[in-house]
Amino acid sequence: MPLDGQNFDIIIVGGGLAGNCLALALGGSGLKIAVIEANTREQLLNSAMGDRALALAAGTIATLEGLGIWQGIEAKATAITDIHVSDKGHFGKVRLSARKQNVAALGYVITARDIESHVAELVDQTQITQIRPARLVGLMSDNHAVNVSIKHNDDSLCCSAKLLVGADGGNSSVRKLLDIPQQVTEYGQTALVTTVKTTLPHRNVAYERFTKSGPLAFLPIGKNQCSVVWTRTCEDADALMSGGENDFLERLQQCFGYRLGQLTLTAPRRAFPVSLVRAERMQSGRAVIVGNAVHQLHPVAGQGFNLGLRDVVQLVDGLLKHHGLGEDIGSATFLDDYVTAREQDHRNTIAFTDTLVKLFSNDWLAFAAARNIGLVALDHIPVAKALLSRHAMGLAQRLPKLGNRIQRDG
Numbered sequence: 146m147p148l149d150g151q152n153f154d155i156i157i158v159g160g161g162l163a164g165n166c167l168a169l170a171l172g173g174s175g176l177k178i179a180v181i182e183a184n185t186r187e188q189l190l191n192s193a194m195g196d197r198a199l200a201l202a203a204g205t206i207a208t209l210e211g212l213g214i215w216q217g218i219e220a221k222a223t224a225i226t227d228i229h230v231s232d233k234g235h236f237g238k239v240r241l242s243a244r245k246q247n248v249a250a251l252g253y254v255i256t257a258r259d260i261e262s263h264v265a266e267l268v269d270q271t272q273i274t275q276i277r278p279a280r281l282v283g284l285m286s287d288n289h290a291v292n293v294s295i296k297h298n299d300d301s302l303c304c305s306a307k308l309l310v311g312a313d314g315g316n317s318s319v320r321k322l323l324d325i326p327q328q329v330t331e332y333g334q335t336a337l338v339t340t341v342k343t344t345l346p347h348r349n350v351a352y353e354r355f356t357k358s359g360p361l362a363f364l365p366i367g368k369n370q371c372s373v374v375w376t377r378t379c380e381d382a383d384a385l386m387s388g389g390e391n392d393f394l395e396r397l398q399q400c401f402g403y404r405l406g407q408l409t410l411t412a413p414r415r416a417f418p419v420s421l422v423r424a425e426r427m428q429s430g431r432a433v434i435v436g437n438a439v440h441q442l443h444p445v446a447g448q449g450f451n452l453g454l455r456d457v458v459q460l461v462d463g464l465l466k467h468h469g470l471g472e473d474i475g476s477a478t479f480l481d482d483y484v485t486a487r488e489q490d491h492r493n494t495i496a497f498t499d500t501l502v503k504l505f506s507n508d509w510l511a512f513a514a515a516r517n518i519g520l521v522a523l524d525h526i527p528v529a530k531a532l533l534s535r536h537a538m539g540l541a542q543r544l545p546k547l548g549n550r551i552q553r554d555g
């Protein structure tokens with residue numbers, strides 16, 4: 146059937162992690178779905194962005210299991226059984242442990258490429274219409290439908306849907322076409338990402354080390370390897386990227402110390418500018434935005450995808466209920482309820498990440514003393530530690546359960 150002029154129940158713009166997880170969760174629901182993705186599969190597999198390691202919280206793993214995704218990537222992921230948080234040059238430390246929380250792992254680490262490509266393969270096995278490489282170029286909502294214009298190769302297509310979901314990332318075209326303004330907080334920092342081999346085993350410990358020029362995270366990935374997210378001031382990051390690999394490694398070793406022995410680089414260095422970007426609204430007409438299209442966070446706390454997946458879970462829960470009752474899935478009432486349900490989690494997660502960045506990127510004596518007293522206190526108060534662990538595991542938020550959609554839908 147030609148794509149031009151087709152009517153869908155839901156059009157999802159963006160076949161990244163948020164968009165494809167949403168599509169998978171709705172597959173088999175009876176809803177007619179299309180995903181519009183700008184990149185080809187080859188571009189996705191070869192993108193340098195795919196090198197970044199994602200720390201997945203325990204709550205995220207439970208959702209991925211329910212969607213039948215985790216089973217196919219578990220072997221490529223490394224468990225985090227302990228998290229060690231410290232403040233370079235000061236005495237404060239917090240140690241979180243899976244054993245003390247009675248769970249097998251606090252979270253897992255996997256490269257974005259491994260999870261993105263697996264989710265994309267699962268979408269290929271469904272009846273979902275995929276339009277790619279294609280870009281959304283226009284949209285207009287009325288009382289009954291949202292009409293979209295798409296550039297697909299050299300063709301221009303028009304399609305319509307009851308609901309449009311913008312899952313098209315930080316530079317979201319959907320957000321721009323809806324005229325939703327965004328608030329940007331610049332931290333003046335760049336995240337340098339690479340992978341190192343260590344001469345001592347990581348023993349599944351994730352290290353978060355706060356230094357006066359920004360946080361440094363070592364995430365266990367594979368045997369004796371750690372994914373590094375090293376946040377520096379922009380000038381410092383430029384100097385580290387333009388210098389030789391040996392200088393880079395020497396500075397990294399100095400900053401992290403010898404807790405894991407001698408470090409060797411096993412992947413190219415990549416630089417990701419970081420800031421906090423928040424859309425002022427999530428909804429307009431028959432369209433809603435999710436994932437990075439709404440919030441782009443500093444990677445310090447590893448919350449971006451975890452938060453985006455919780456958007457997906459909430460939206461799927463509402464869509465299935467409304468569709469089951471035969472109600473309009475693009476109505477203002479439905480979208481208002483969704484937005485209300487997501488606001489608090491967004492506020493809390495953004496505040497948590499932003500506070501960490503600001504508090505720990507500051508070397509004023511009063512700040513340093515306060516945060517070190519805080520870290521020591523946290524390490525000695527079991528209730529506070531349990532709460533922090535629940536936050537790190539992504540279990541601090543109440544979310545609907547998706548169940549095992551893949552098995553249920555056959």
Ligand SMILES: Cc1cc2nc3c(=O)[nH]c(=O)nc-3n(C[C@H](O)[C@H](O)[C@H](O)COP(=O)(O)OP(=O)(O)OC[C@H]3O[C@@H](n4cnc5c(N)ncnc54)[C@H](O)[C@@H]3O)c2cc1C
Binds near residue numbers: 181314317
């Ligand atoms: C260095 C770094 C480390 C990180 N670490 C973590 C971590 O440890 N844990 C964590 O949870 N998160 C982490 N994140 C955040 C995480 O990577 C993102 O939150 C997540 O990938 C966002 O997924 P998304 O699907 O919302 O957006 P994206 O991944 O940006 O996907 C958007 C998709 O939309 C497509 N698109 C864009 N425009 C259009 C258009 N006009 N038409 C059609 N398609 C379009 C794009 O091609 C893309 O495929 C990290 C990020 C960085 C940069």
